[in-house]
Amino acid sequence: MSKLLLIVTIAGERVALPAEAVESVVELDTLIQVPRAAPHVAGLSALRSRVLTVIDCMRSLELGVTDCSDGIREAAVVGLDGHNYALIVDLVEDVVEALSDPQPVRAAMGPGWERVCQGMVETEQGPMLLVDVAALVGGAEAKAA
């Protein structure tokens, strides 16, 4: 039981991403809009000559819009079904070890969190919400469809 977790802050909340899903943590500078795409797709960016699809996590969770106008944003790069995504988060904190398997969360969470939640894991820093990267990338519409 030595699963590693990447602790990030999304919409002011500290949550855990499975570290094996995260390729790297980058700072995005360019952001090319994708007109007409789902709202949680913030745009495209390039990382070492690869195209990244940038996902606004706040938007995906329907918790508001990340302000990308000030330029550099921190993002976690994940690969999913052959595509590279950059998840915009408020802050990337630390990598910690999971001390338990994900447990169901029985408390009532917001609908956005409910959708991406894979359960609660114990860490040395207390319980953390484990986020399903695919659900985060899928956004709010994927569930409805």
Added chain:
Amino acid sequence: MDDLISEFIAECREMLEALGGEIVAWEATPDDRARLDSIFRFVHTVKGNCGFFDFPRLEALSHAAEDALAEVRAGRRQADHALVSAVLGVIDRISEMVAALEAGDEIVAGDDTLLIQALQPSADVPVTPVATTVAEAQTKAVAPRTIRLSVELLDRLMSGVSDMVLARNELARRLREAPGDVAVDGAFERLSSIIADMRDSITRTRMQRIENLFVALPRMVRDLSADLGKQVLVDIEGGDVELDREMIEMIRDPLTHIIRNAVDHGIETPAERLKAGKREIGLLIVSARQSGNQILIDIQDDGRGIDGKRLIEKAVASRVIKKSEAATLSRREQLHLIFEAGLSTASEVTAVSGRGVGMDVVRSNIERIGGIVEVDSTIGEGTRMTLRVPLTLTIIPALTVSVAGQSFAIPRSAIDEIVRANGASVTLEKLGGAGVATIRGRRVPEIALADVLGLKSDVPEEERSFVVLRPAGADVYALAVDKIHDHEELVVKPAAPAIMATGLYAGTTLADDGSPILLFDPAGIAKVGGVKLEVHDRAARLAEAAAETVSEDTPVLLFRGLDGGRRAMRLAVVDRIEEVPAATIRPGAGQLRVQLGETILPLAGVSGDLPTEKVRLFRLNDGAREIGYAFREVIDMSVVGNEIIAASSPGEISGVALVSGEPAELVDPHWLFANFATGPIVTSEQLVCRLPSDDPWMQNMLRPIVEAVGYRVVSDADEVEADLAILSERSAIDGVAARVIRLRSDPDPASEKDETIYRYDRAALLMALKSAGGGRR
């Protein structure tokens, strides 16, 4: 052990794939010993390996099949329909098990006795021994030297090379920004050309023979026709045509669908066929061939053909077209109705087809990969469907445009022409809020890209440019964009699902400046923009396609020459635009030449001073030869009508015409090629001359002369067919080429009959070289 098992699985897979067609062919000609042998070999291999790996079920099955087939081989039993079906059943079961093994599962316990029983000759059918005509043991072709690689690895390689191209583009940009020294530039140029070569070869590794798609067809047709009580013979041609692996996957479903349709609707039952005076057995011909950078796949049946009248009735009934419209449709237009959604001529819905979903999906799938579906049919005689698909998906020539400050790319294959909104031949009207552009008398629907994308463009309407687009096989429409930028070759990658879901984009790529660019899907834009492409203007589209657009106007590139002159170059002769360091331009052999990668081209257009750093040039191509044409800058794409004032004497400029409202000099490509491209034509049709590689005199002294005459020189080790071989008088080798020239070192002939040529007799040598070539030219 695991390695051994995966090796076994891979071997089984390969054999299974190859076998699908064999079995059906075997059923048709049970006497064919070669086919029987290959099936026997398969079950035998499986049996042998199973014992080793301890797969009892597999072993029992393959053993039973082997026994039955051995009987046939020994002539004690005849291959009848029942046996073929039973063997097919066994092979299916084996492939299921192999698939399970491949997925890492255990083979589940199950009962195979029924299958094994089916292999036994049934009691009431007496087995009559027949004399099998033993087919000549086919000499197996020498297997090419190959290794087995996982497709995944190749994909990774390909994406690595694509990344490399993108990284190179970025490096090129950095180098341009910070002018370095010439040595760095030179090294970079070299790296650049190596990467280009590598990209070419990697692209080729992704090529797969279309056979992989075709092998499954005989089996499918057999099963299908058996279900429907029909008899169909499949004839497959051109299995060796190569196609991008991804492309093969993309056409698998459409092809399957068309073939199912042909068997289900096209080919009649044996009774109907006899009544119509045809052979009982229907014929289905599937053939593939390459034509330019397209692959053509024909699916032809000799069935009942498509009934245009019934199609029209259906189309009117389901309101796809109006009754008044229906009467005016030509036969070709009628046939094209099968691609309309919701139309099917099958009077009843069968399990196979006829649910009214189908041909429209086939067409949209083929169009998505930049292909076209064509249909041709004669009632009572059959139907031919043709799929035209591009060779590869990954590298697309594109035009970059911008709207509201953001750049996008449009695949060049879909672009008809580019006009300026304020040009003399263009007017734009609004009809009920929708834009209709009239471009030289032709009315086309207009979409403002800014509106489709929901962006705010601050460029006023009359200053925009129209890109006239023709999505594969559909109507044209004009797309208003803010600015046209450049032609680029883009390495396109599929975009994330959330982006593809918009329906607007075909993929993403990185531009030269390293920023991501979205590539549009022209059909998608039309759809989102609300342009009706299908029913709208069908007649016009077909008429145009038939006449191959005999336009009065010639598209030209308007540019400024090195001396500042405003000139126009016919677009068709411009292969691409290159930018080269001035250092690559040098005089050589009597004229200026430019080095482009590995080739050296004659350079024209040097009317003024050459820029000191970078020179931009058109790469012109007359189909056989290339020349470069230097210029200062491109002004615009435009058209030239018929009002050309011809120059008084032939020269680089053929005349003057009004282009985009101002006079421009028209460059005469014929004159350019006649005066600049004078070397021998270098084509694949080149004559081949074989020279002994171990003869230094031949290689160093003779070779340049031979090459100058236009031969491609090969060594004696090359296994190509040579048109000519040049040998020394002492050489014993003979008959290695169509013609042989022998050279002697002695100026005087040894005898009267001596046909050798003195090796320094240049005139006689040239004569002999030219006359040797005359036979084939």
